[in-house]
Amino acid sequence: PVGIFGSAHDDPALPDPAKTGSLPLADLPYFGAGPALDLDALLAARPDLVVALTYGGGQVYGIDPEAAKHLEEQIPLVVLDVGGGRSLTGIRDRLTALARSLGAGPDPAADAELAAAERRLTAVAAVPVRSRVLALSPAGPDSVHLARPYAWPDLAALAGFGVGLVDPAPGQGANWSTTTWAEAAALEPDLVLTDVRGNAAALGDALGPRIPAFSWNPELPPSAREHARFLTAVAEALEAVRP
Structure with missing residues (x-):
């Protein structure tokens, strides 16, 4: 580039x-x-x-x-x-096709890494009682944007692998449901995926110090290797919060 x-x-x-x-x-x-x-x-x-x-x-x-x-x-x-209705796989495949048309070669190692990450996450999520995972973007000390899982391709993919994502009550936006931190805490998440983009506020202790938080980028770079890293990190986070 x-x-x-x-x-x-x-x-x-x-x-x-x-x-x-x-x-x-x-x-x-x-x-x-x-x-x-x-x-x-x-x-x-x-x-x-x-x-x-x-x-x-x-x-x-x-x-x-x-x-x-x-x-x-x-x-x-x-x-x-990359809007609503597009799958994570579909977005990645379209970007890969564009890269190939511009001369990039195949990357079998990255493809193998992704396949292994998908298998691992599927196995980790296949438990009788699933951890409750809440994705959010901190808006400040008084409010938080809660992600609607099926509006985000990466979150929809996690749900497809069996991850127990919390779906908040509908809000005014299609992608987010904006609410208070107290209402977010009332959803009783076991793990929080928190937006780490530059425009998001810091999570801090808004949900209390006992709820583990995992860095989440809602605009995940669409490559096999980046997706493999994301799925692997989610699997590791789920393993860490198991009872």
């Missing part, structure tokens, strides 16, 4: 390390984020292709509509839909 850019939630000056996977950030130009995207700098880098995402509806995620239109007039733009 000749550079990267972020979304409107990101710092316009620095990329979010939680979302960039194994990219060599020290060697990659960062063109800003959201309204602060530096189109002139991006165009000056002379990329052959720009890859962006959408969560449905045709709107490019992280780029203002006018900027996206101007960009598309100058450079070929590939927009991959």
Whole structure:
């Protein structure tokens, strides 16, 4: 890659390390984020292709509509839909197909690592009494966004492997149910997956010191190796909270 850019939630000056996977950030130009995207700098880098995402509806995620239109007039733009209804496997396969079309070779070691991680998580989750797992994004001292499991491809994948995800009461948003910390604690989770992206607040002791917390990136890089690491980490966290 000749550079990267972020979304409107990101710092316009620095990329979010939680979302960039194994990219060599020290060697990659960062063109800003959201309204602060530096189109002139991006165009000056002379990329052959720009890859962006959408969560449905045709709107490019992280780029203002006018900027996206101007960009598309100058450079070929590939927009991959990662919105509701897309499976984690489907998203990974589409990105893999794009990478192969651009010359990347197969990575059988990463594929084997992913298959092993899937088997391990399935085995760990196959217990008579499943641990209650709650995914959330801290919003501040008074409120928290609780993730709706089937609105997030990675959480839906965990449920498919047998992980006991807590589904909160419906809220105003399709992806999140915003509530108080007291109501979140009342769901009695055994394990919390907490959003570690730069725009999320810190979890701290909002749910008390006795509930184990595991770092969760809702915008998981879509590669076999990154998915294998995520599934392995969830399996290890579940093993640690077993009675």
